[in-house]
Amino acid sequence: MxxxxxxxxxxxxxxxxxxxxxxxxxxxxxxxxxxxxxxxxxxxxxxxxxxxxxxxxxxxxxxxxxxxxxxxxxxxxxxxxxxxxxxxxxxxxxxxxxxxxxxxxxxxxxxxxxxxxxxxxxxxxxxxxxxxxxETACPGGMAAIIGMDAQTLQQICEDVSKKMQQEQTDNSRHPGFGQVILANFNAPGQIVISGEQHALEAACLLAKERGAKRVIPLTVSGAFHSPAxxxxxxxxxxxxxxxxxxxxxxxxxxxxxxxxxxxxxxxxxxxxxxxxxxxxxxxxxxxxxxxxxxxxxxxxxxxxxxxxxxxxxxxxxxxxxxxxxxxxxxxxxxxxxxxxxx
The missing domain is CATH 3.40.366.10 (Malonyl-Coenzyme A Acyl Carrier Protein, domain 2)
Known part of the structure; x- marks a missing residue:
């Protein structure tokens, strides 16, 4: 070996x-x-x-x-x-x-x-x-967040998910709805987030506002490695x-x-x-x-x-x-x- x-x-x-x-x-x-x-x-x-x-x-x-x-x-x-x-x-x-x-x-x-x-x-x-x-039942996606620490990004995902859950009234919906999380810890300064489409978009906007250097949507068709x-x-x-x-x-x-x-x-x-x-x-x-x-x-x-x-x-x-x-x-x-x- x-x-x-x-x-x-x-x-x-x-x-x-x-x-x-x-x-x-x-x-x-x-x-x-x-x-x-x-x-x-x-x-x-x-x-x-x-x-x-x-x-x-x-x-x-x-x-x-x-x-x-x-x-x-x-x-x-x-x-x-x-x-x-x-x-x-x-x-x-x-x-x-x-x-x-x-x-x-x-x-x-x-x-x-x-x-x-x-x-x-x-x-x-x-x-x-x-x-x-x-991914058909709960449309979503993933995005690479460049130049932001994990703790800050984690807080963004938690804030967005909490807000989305509070606004949700139909408890029978897919468990991934309104959820976005840290999905791939790829390298220092490069973390991928993943989630239901509306939650993902909100988290991407918030990451830009809070100082992420770049937000790059990934060429995947679903919210992989997430509650979706x-x-x-x-x-x-x-x-x-x-x-x-x-x-x-x-x-x-x-x-x-x-x-x-x-x-x-x-x-x-x-x-x-x-x-x-x-x-x-x-x-x-x-x-x-x-x-x-x-x-x-x-x-x-x-x-x-x-x-x-x-x-x-x-x-x-x-x-x-x-x-x-x-x-x-x-x-x-x-x-x-x-x-x-x-």
Whole structure:
């Protein structure tokens, strides 16, 4: 096991039309990943990834399995490039830890050895479907707040939610209505808030008034990691209960508490609860750094995680694997280093 290496996987918002097409053409291992997802989902996810349309790809029900499929395709192609005789997600380069941002945790679960490819495809299909149901029932969104401390932003969200709740007279409405919370602790000075649309808009305005440097709406279609997703938790738990999981070979650092998850029971609890809980990404990277991790592989579309890591851990080595050319560069770096020798 390579003690200073972690495999990290991106979440929703990283999707782009055309993603994965190059690795599909270049790698038999990657084609197997796409074929498995196409079969489990019952339609050509690969065509949607490669050709769009963008609006369809951006929809939660499609974006989540697409991001996981592309991430695992690049991981498979990378290990295949290191050794054509590769036999798992974690060989020949074996990390000490895996982690994923939001839906990226499903990719991390596969990389950890806790779930097989078909199981990962089914799980992320159900996750996307159930979260799509709740974003339809309680329309909302997310926004990155730049340059504001967590305490001030927390107070803004509490003030807005309290005001919205006082104005609400219909107690039968969705539990997410009028709610906005701190959803993603991405990096120092970069926190994402999430909530029902009116509450989110009010919180964004208040953040600007109280000194936020920037407020950036995210390209997601729902209020993820907020009370708007709470009804999905129990429903997802049912799907998770029917999915075969194992104890991890490699620990997964969980989104909810930024602590290692190794047992099947821990994983089942985490996977259900995290859709409505905040993502502790800063805590995850700080934990990994404290364990001696110095090289972070970001595997999947985009480079959003790299920017976060640079703000959390100064001097970290970040290797992106999101294209065939990235794979070639990563293989060269690994072969030139002592990473495979550990």
């Amino acid at each position: 390579t003690t200073q290496v972690a495999f990290l996987f991106p979440g929703q918002g990283s999707q782009t039309v055309g993603m994965g097409e190059d690795v599909f053409a270049a790698s038999a291992a990657a084609r197997h990943v796409f074929a498995t997802f196409d079969q489990i989902l019952g339609f050509s996810l690969s065509d949607l990834c490669f050709q769009g349309p963008e609006e369809t790809l951006r929809s939660t029900i499609n974006a989540q399995p697409a991001i996981v499929a592309v991430s695992l395709a690049y991981l498979a192609a990378f290990q295949e490039a290191l050794s054509p005789q590769y036999s798992s997600w974690s060989t020949p380069l074996t990390p000490s830890y895996t982690a994923g941002h939001s839906v990226g945790e499903c990719s991390a679960l596969a990389a950890s050895g806790a779930i097989d490819l078909a199981g990962a495809a089914y799980l992320v299909k159900e996750r996307g479907r159930l979260m799509h149901e709740e 997703m709470q009804p999905a938790v129990n429903k997802l738990a049912v799907s998770i209960a029917s999915t075969e999981l194992r104890d991890t070979v490699i620990p997964v650092i969980g989104n909810v508490k930024a602590q290692p998850l190794t047992t099947e029971a821990e994983l089942r609890t985490e996977l259900a609860e995290q859709v409505a809980q905040s993502v502790q990404w800063t805590g995850i990277i700080e934990y990994l750094a404290a364990q001696g991790v110095t090289t972070f592989f970001e595997i999947g579309p985009g480079q959003a995680l790299a920017g976060m890591i640079k703000r959390i851990v100064k001097g970290a080595t970040i290797i992106n694997i999101g294209s065939v050319s990235d794979i070639k560069k990563a293989v060269n770096k690994v072969q030139e280093s002592d990473l495979l020798a550990e």
